[in-house]
Amino acid sequence: DQQVKQNSPSLSVQEGRISILNCDYTNSMFDYFLWYKKYPAEGPTFLISISSIKDKNEDGRFTVFLNKSAKHLSLHIVPSQPGDSAVYFCAARPVSGGYQKVTFGTGTKLQVIP
């Protein structure tokens, strides 16, 4: 039973446009969420995070939105660049009672077309 779901395995976007990657979760105990980016032959690298006390967190071209009632979060990349082409993993964890137990989604492969 996957507790963190990324239902789109892949996404193609034109350079300069917005990329929107979606993530759903089922565990109500999750209250801290992270996005990681992974290039081939490299490990995942942390991108951006959001605590459940917020509904938005922005860092440059990257913005994460959290809708707690819908148990849904999304990552927006504006404008998209070819260097953003990678696999993006959504991850979640409970802040209390096991905050190091991060649960990952299966990833969405983003391709930004020049």
Place this chain on the structure above:
Amino acid sequence: ETGVTQTPRHLVMGMTNKKSLKCEQHLGHNAMYWYKQSAKKPLELMFVYNFKEQTENNSVPSRFSPECPNSSHLFLHLHTLQPEDSALYLCASSQAQTLADEQFFGPGTRLTVL
């Protein structure tokens, strides 16, 4: 060396072999992790070490034996593995007991069990 390094990057072994995976972090962190990523599955947390002590074993079979001699090094000893253990094994580290606690990943070891 910077960040988190893993050796070897690729490993092919028979079911009766004994081998070890090595991870080293150069970030001054005090928590280390082993993850497994099988094809089309999310990253699965295997073990967590805090200050050299194992604090999480996510129901991992005993044919995987971790060792953490100090906060900078983490090993995964492998023996009598099965073909279904073929996967990418990722090591990560973090500064534990901080709210953010983002994990920094190594590039992984691609393991093939014949």
